[in-house]
Amino acid sequence: MMRLPSFRLLSPRSMDDVTVALADDPASTRLVAGGTDLLPNMKRRHQSAKTLVSLRRVEALRGIQGDGSSEVRIGAGTTLAEICRSDVVKSAYPGLHEAVSSIASPLLRNMGTLGGNLCLDTRCSYYNQTEEWREAIGYCMKECGDVCWVAPGSSRCWATSSTDAAPLLVALGARVKLDSVRGSRVIPLEDLYADDGIAYLTKERDEILTEVLLPSSDKTKTTYLKLRRRGSIDFPVLGVGVALVQDDAGGVEDVSILLGAVRSQPTRAKAAEDRLRGGALDDDAIAEAAQLARKPAAPLENTDFLARWRGAMVEKFVARALTSLRGR
Numbered sequence: 001m002m003r004l005p006s007f008r009l010l011s012p013r014s015m016d017d018v019t020v021a022l023a024d025d026p027a028s029t030r031l032v033a034g035g036t037d038l039l040p041n042m043k044r045r046h047q048s049a050k051t052l053v054s055l056r057r058v059e060a061l062r063g064i065q066g067d068g069s070s071e072v073r074i075g076a077g078t079t080l081a082e083i084c085r086s087d088v089v090k091s092a093y094p095g096l097h098e099a100v101s102s103i104a105s106p107l108l109r110n111m112g113t114l115g116g117n118l119c120l121d122t123r124c125s126y127y128n129q130t131e132e133w134r135e136a137i138g139y140c141m142k143e144c145g146d147v148c149w150v151a152p153g154s155s156r157c158w159a160t161s162s163t164d165a166a167p168l169l170v171a172l173g174a175r176v177k178l179d180s181v182r183g184s185r186v187i188p189l190e191d192l193y194a195d196d197g198i199a200y201l202t203k204e205r206d207e208i209l210t211e212v213l214l215p216s217s218d219k220t221k222t223t224y225l226k227l228r229r230r231g232s233i234d235f236p237v238l239g240v241g242v243a244l245v246q247d248d249a250g251g252v253e254d255v256s257i258l259l260g261a262v263r264s265q266p267t268r269a270k271a272a273e274d275r276l277r278g279g280a281l282d283d284d285a286i287a288e289a290a291q292l293a294r295k296p297a298a299p300l301e302n303t304d305f306l307a308r309w310r311g312a313m314v315e316k317f318v319a320r321a322l323t324s325l326r327g328r
C-alpha cells in the first residue's frame, strides 16, 4: 500500500488566511482542493510539501453565478459534480458540460474541483509510475534527473497537459482570477499555461486561482470530444474543444479550436481557425481545417496509444466536432 508522507495540514475558512499561508513559505506549501490529483502524486513521491493548505472549507471559492446572458463566474472550489448538475452550464455552455462530465468517474467528480483540474500536473508514462520503477530506470528531468526518457536529446520535458476542462474553457475565451497577498489579477486562461511539462503554469507559487470567468454564451455554440481508452474513467489522450459563432447565413463569424493532451499546454489550432473564419462551414472547409489542425499537435510516445495514431485522430475529431456544431 502506498502511504502519504507526513505534512502539516492547514484548513482555513477565509481567503485572507489562504493567501497568508501560501505567502509564508511558497516553496514548500501546496494547495489541496479535492486532492484527487495531488494526494496520489504525493503517495508516489512525485510531489512533496511541508504544508498543505486545504480549500474545502473556503465557502468564497464555491458556486456558480450568472445565467449565461452575461458573464458567468465559477468559483475554483466548485466541484466537478456541481458543474455537471448546473442548469446554466447545461444550457449555456453544453461543451463545458460535455468536458467536465468526461473527467474521471462520478466519485472523483464529487471530490475534484474546477481549480484543481485547471492546475492539474502534466502526465507522462515514464513519470506516472511507482517510485521504485522510476528509481530503477533513473529519474527523469521532471524529477531530480537530467534526461528525458521520451526524447533523450531534448532539453525540455514533454509531459502532456491532461486537463479536460481547459481546452474547452480556453476555446470559450474564459479568464481566471489569481489572488495573493500582493493583490488580484485577471488573465486569459490561455495565458495560464506554458508549453513545458515541468513549468506548465505561469502563475506565481504564492498565487491561488479563485475564479473562472466565462463570457456571455450569446450566440456561441460549444462542444468537447475526448479520445481515451476506457469510456468510463480514463484521462484524455486527445481532447478537442470548439467554440463557434455563426452568422445568420450559417457562415463562420468566429471559431476557436483547442487541442488537449497533445502538448504540455492546451494547443490552439490557429491555421484551422483562420481557414474557417469568414467563410462557409461546408464539408470542404471542415475537411481542410481538420487537416490543418493536425500540424500544431505533437503527440509523443509518452501516453496511451501510438503517437502517430493519436496525431491522425486529431483530424477525425476536429472534423467530427465541427460537423456536430454545424448541425446544432
Ligand SMILES: Cc1cc2nc3c(=O)[nH]c(=O)nc-3n(C[C@H](O)[C@H](O)[C@H](O)COP(=O)(O)OP(=O)(O)OC[C@H]3O[C@@H](n4cnc5c(N)ncnc54)[C@H](O)[C@@H]3O)c2cc1C
Pocket: 030, 031, 032, 033, 034, 035, 036, 037, 038, 039, 040, 055, 076, 077, 080, 102, 103, 104, 105, 108, 111, 112, 113, 114, 115, 116, 117, 118, 119, 120, 121, 162, 163, 164, 165, 207, 208, 209, 210, 233, 234, 235, 236
Ligand atoms: C483515476 C483517475 C482518473 C482521472 N481522470 C481524469 C480525467 O479523465 N480528466 C481530467 O482532467 N482529470 C482526471 N483526473 C485528475 C483529477 O481527478 C481531476 O483533474 C480533478 O479535477 C482535480 O481536481 P482536485 O480538486 O482533486 O485537485 P487537487 O488534487 O486538489 O489539486 C491538483 C493540483 O492543483 C492545485 N490546485 C488545486 N486547487 C487550486 C487552486 N484553486 N489554485 C491553484 N492551484 C490549485 C494543487 O496544488 C495541485 O497541484 C483523474 C484522477 C484519477 C485519480
Ligand code: SF4
Pocket: 123, 124, 125, 126, 127, 140, 141, 142, 147, 148, 149, 150, 151, 156, 157, 158, 159, 197, 302
Ligand atoms: S517527457 Fe521526459 S522529462 Fe518529461 S516526464 Fe516524461 S520522461 Fe520525464
